[in-house]
Amino acid sequence: MTKEEIQKQIFQAVETVKQTNPMVGSITNTVTINFVANAQLAVGGSAAMVYLPEEGEFLAKASGAIYINVGTLLPIYEQTLPHVAKVLHDTGKPWVLDPVAVGIGSMRTHLLRQFKDYKPHVIRGNASEIIALAGLWKLDGGAAISKVRGVDSTDSVIAAKTAAVSLAKWTGGAVAVSGKTDLITDGTVIAFSYGGSHFMPKITGAGCSLGGVIAVYLTAASPFIAALTGTAVYNLAGTRTEKKVDGPGSFQIKFLDELYKASAGEIANNPFEIEEV
Amino acid sequence: MTKEEIQKQIFQAVETVKQTNPMVGSITNTVTINFVANAQLAVGGSAAMVYLPEEGEFLAKASGAIYINVGTLLPIYEQTLPHVAKVLHDTGKPWVLDPVAVGIGSMRTHLLRQFKDYKPHVIRGNASEIIALAGLWKLDGGAAISKVRGVDSTDSVIAAKTAAVSLAKWTGGAVAVSGKTDLITDGTVIAFSYGGSHFMPKITGAGCSLGGVIAVYLTAASPFIAALTGTAVYNLAGTRTEKKVDGPGSFQIKFLDELYKASAGEIANNPFEIEEV
Amino acid sequence: MTKEEIQKQIFQAVETVKQTNPMVGSITNTVTINFVANAQLAVGGSAAMVYLPEEGEFLAKASGAIYINVGTLLPIYEQTLPHVAKVLHDTGKPWVLDPVAVGIGSMRTHLLRQFKDYKPHVIRGNASEIIALAGLWKLDGGAAISKVRGVDSTDSVIAAKTAAVSLAKWTGGAVAVSGKTDLITDGTVIAFSYGGSHFMPKITGAGCSLGGVIAVYLTAASPFIAALTGTAVYNLAGTRTEKKVDGPGSFQIKFLDELYKASAGEIANNPFEIEEV
Numbered sequence: 001m002t003k004e005e006i007q008k009q010i011f012q013a014v015e016t017v018k019q020t021n022p023m024v025g026s027i028t029n030t031v032t033i034n035f036v037a038n039a040q041l042a043v044g045g046s047a048a049m050v051y052l053p054e055e056g057e058f059l060a061k062a063s064g065a066i067y068i069n070v071g072t073l074l075p076i077y078e079q080t081l082p083h084v085a086k087v088l089h090d091t092g093k094p095w096v097l098d099p100v101a102v103g104i105g106s107m108r109t110h111l112l113r114q115f116k117d118y119k120p121h122v123i124r125g126n127a128s129e130i131i132a133l134a135g136l137w138k139l140d141g142g143a144a145i146s147k148v149r150g151v152d153s154t155d156s157v158i159a160a161k162t163a164a165v166s167l168a169k170w171t172g173g174a175v176a177v178s179g180k181t182d183l184i185t186d187g188t189v190i191a192f193s194y195g196g197s198h199f200m201p202k203i204t205g206a207g208c209s210l211g212g213v214i215a216v217y218l219t220a221a222s223p224f225i226a227a228l229t230g231t232a233v234y235n236l237a238g239t240r241t242e243k244k245v246d247g248p249g250s251f252q253i254k255f256l257d258e259l260y261k262a263s264a265g266e267i268a269n270n271p272f273e274i275e276e277v
Numbered sequence: 278m279t280k281e282e283i284q285k286q287i288f289q290a291v292e293t294v295k296q297t298n299p300m301v302g303s304i305t306n307t308v309t310i311n312f313v314a315n316a317q318l319a320v321g322g323s324a325a326m327v328y329l330p331e332e333g334e335f336l337a338k339a340s341g342a343i344y345i346n347v348g349t350l351l352p353i354y355e356q357t358l359p360h361v362a363k364v365l366h367d368t369g370k371p372w373v374l375d376p377v378a379v380g381i382g383s384m385r386t387h388l389l390r391q392f393k394d395y396k397p398h399v400i401r402g403n404a405s406e407i408i409a410l411a412g413l414w415k416l417d418g419g420a421a422i423s424k425v426r427g428v429d430s431t432d433s434v435i436a437a438k439t440a441a442v443s444l445a446k447w448t449g450g451a452v453a454v455s456g457k458t459d460l461i462t463d464g465t466v467i468a469f470s471y472g473g474s475h476f477m478p479k480i481t482g483a484g485c486s487l488g489g490v491i492a493v494y495l496t497a498a499s500p501f502i503a504a505l506t507g508t509a510v511y512n513l514a515g516t517r518t519e520k521k522v523d524g525p526g527s528f529q530i531k532f533l534d535e536l537y538k539a540s541a542g543e544i545a546n547n548p549f550e551i552e553e554v
Numbered sequence: 555m556t557k558e559e560i561q562k563q564i565f566q567a568v569e570t571v572k573q574t575n576p577m578v579g580s581i582t583n584t585v586t587i588n589f590v591a592n593a594q595l596a597v598g599g600s601a602a603m604v605y606l607p608e609e610g611e612f613l614a615k616a617s618g619a620i621y622i623n624v625g626t627l628l629p630i631y632e633q634t635l636p637h638v639a640k641v642l643h644d645t646g647k648p649w650v651l652d653p654v655a656v657g658i659g660s661m662r663t664h665l666l667r668q669f670k671d672y673k674p675h676v677i678r679g680n681a682s683e684i685i686a687l688a689g690l691w692k693l694d695g696g697a698a699i700s701k702v703r704g705v706d707s708t709d710s711v712i713a714a715k716t717a718a719v720s721l722a723k724w725t726g727g728a729v730a731v732s733g734k735t736d737l738i739t740d741g742t743v744i745a746f747s748y749g750g751s752h753f754m755p756k757i758t759g760a761g762c763s764l765g766g767v768i769a770v771y772l773t774a775a776s777p778f779i780a781a782l783t784g785t786a787v788y789n790l791a792g793t794r795t796e797k798k799v800d801g802p803g804s805f806q807i808k809f810l811d812e813l814y815k816a817s818a819g820e821i822a823n824n825p826f827e828i829e830e831v
Contacts, residue, residue: 037481105609204591247811257524314758534801
């Protein structure tokens with residue numbers, strides 16, 4: 001794909017979402033659940049969140065795509081997450097996995113290990129999470145010892161390149177590594193997306209809500225294009241918002257405004273570069 | 278009641294709430310729980326949220342009214358919700374039911390079916406939810422097959438008129454159907470409330486928080502007046518906020534400001550019409 | 555300690571946090587969980603929230619300090635909270651307890667009673683909560699009957715003075731009583747901190763997020779200094795924010811901006827007085 005072809009597909013993904021208002025179900029953490037829903041609505045999607053196995057199955061079937069974030073595990077997740085991931089896999093419904101805080105606790109490890117077979121269409125995380133997940137799945141570039149620090153990354157995006165590529169090759173989907181410059185790969189091509197703001201790590205949920213927004217675009221595009229489109233609108237909105245605010249509270253709010261206002265053409269034209277793996 | 282008598286009662290409900298700062302307990306979903314609490318505080322109420330059966334019972338007895346929203350069911354709700362609804366019914370304490378996403382999952386269906394006997398004083402929902410609840414309760418105007426799409430409505434408010442009237446007649450309370458024009462009925466009179474904003478469906482929680490605010494007014498007014506007062510302040514604040522913002526993030530925030538600033542006289546004068554059933 | 559020595563330590567606590575970005579884990583309520591995290595980030599900390607016993611233990615060991623808020627109890631808390639409190643006590647890791655709504659329900663009472671032996675380094679609450687907790691722990695100044703009204707206080711800060719002092723003497727840490735004027739004590743000295751805003755009780759989470767922020771400072775200062783530093787930045791940010799907004803929605807957002815912008819010198823110079831017990 002040329003850069004122009006990619007831009008055309010980004011444009012198309014954004015337009016389709018704005019026109020079809022696709023339903024995207026989520027099972028996500030309670031810290032940023034509101035921000036995830038509002039970000040999904042801001043880009044043109046429709047949001048619904050659940051906790052129970054049966055309701056997750058319902059949403060998996062009724063939604064165009066699903067977002068699963070393991071941030072704040074509840075006891076019921078031991079049943080809900082494998083069940084819903086299996087339904088997604090068996091029905092071929094696209095989904096995004098956000099392996100938040102991989103390495104904390106045995107239930108999290110056990111759940112994330114099971115997801116290997118259910119092959120999420122997009123995996124989104126910071127560099128440390130991507131490296132740790134590849135390690136957990138025994139893929140190239142993974143580390144046996146997680147360097148995840150709570151929800152923060154202690155690794156640079158480029159250090160996660162091999163892990164991202166091997167995860168994408170395994171799933172046949174795409175991987176998005178969030179950081180100062182974002183890396184998106186489908187296992188054969190790597191895109192670097194530019195923009196964003198120094199305020200993004202100063203608010204909670206910039207990463208989670210990006211995962212939720214990628215799931216929205218996943219209803220209208222390939223995993224690679226969906227991950228790149230979500231990342232592009234985040235970088236664009238981040239850059240624009242930073243110019244208008246002087247603190248993280250206002251950033252969080254105006255950022256939603258900019259997500260809403262960004263046009264398909266502007267998102268397609270957000271700076272990015274591509275290279276072969 | 279004449280329109281003037283209704284306006285006088287709306288004025289009185291708003292004033293009483295501002296003066297008495299009534300406590301209103303809620304059992305509600307985790308997506309919009311913060312927005313519900315902040316909206317209840319903005320209009321002059323006091324908020325408290327719980328999950329456990331015994332704590333729900335405590336709040337049901339200690340509060341002036343209760344708000345129950347079945348948005349994100351947790352396993353414990355199987356015990357909490359019927360127990361609290363029974364306490365509310367047995368003690369005659371007024372409460373608002375928000376039958377979010379009725380039709381998704383068997384626990385939700387089972388819980389909502391049980392609520393028929395506990396007769397919520399106000400039922401608030403979008404048109405599809407009201408039609409589906411009437412169907413679940415086998416009342417006139419209900420549909421056997423829910424057209425609820427996650428948390429969105431696919432039906433128009435006016436299509437829910439018969440269902441709303443039959444639900445109100447069954448409970449002896451009031452029903453509020455939220456949409457472009459809002460319909461409120463006590464089974465004998467129908468009020469249409471005007472205003473609002475195109476941003477309201479672009480944020481999560483406009484409907485939930487209205488349910489919570491109606492519960493606040495329910496401490497100081499009849500179900501019909503409480504539902505109409507809550508709807509009126511939402512329409513007024515929505516109209517005012519839309520003029521000040523250019524995106525849904527700012528809308529959400531300034532909307533709380535406008536809820537806070539709206540006076541009893543302004544709320545009573547928000548446009549509405551009444552007709553006999 | 556002289557006032558100047560205290561100010562020097564406040565300055566140092568703020569600077570250390572801004573430079574080290576300390577990780578602080580929380581087990582807290584779902585109503586204000588997002589606001590707690592964003593406030594912790596705004597002052598320079600890093601946030602992570604969990605529900606499960608094992609994950610709480612992990613965070614207790616990996617964090618510089620822990621924040622425990624009993625606002626919205628879930629069934630799993632019966633296991634999580636005593637387990638994590640024991641780990642904190644056994645490892646000497648500092649933690650903040652927010653005894654929200656003490657007196658509501660038997661699980662809450664049972665959990666809070668157990669915490670007596672685990673001696674939280676800082677206890678933060680409104681006057682009624684502090685009095686009720688002292689009563690529950692059978693300490694001087696406590697009342698057998700809780701006057702807690704949901705999450706609100708019905709007592710004045712000064713009425714909680716004896717209870718605050720006896721709680722601080724028992725734990726060997728500090729107690730912060732939030733109100734119009736805030737009272738902080740380590741059992742031998744009392745500080746009164748001035749500032750804040752009439753909007754603070756009009757938003758949900760002003761108290762919870764203060765507890766979370768005190769936990770951030772607890773990674774870099776004694777319990778008394780951490781409690782005073784957190785209270786000071788809240789009073790400073792509250793005063794500044796009130797001048798810029800006309801409603802509680804905007805207050806909540808701009809308040810986070812002011813938390814972020816407040817310098818160590820400004821926080822150290824926020825008005826306070828000290829007196830011997």
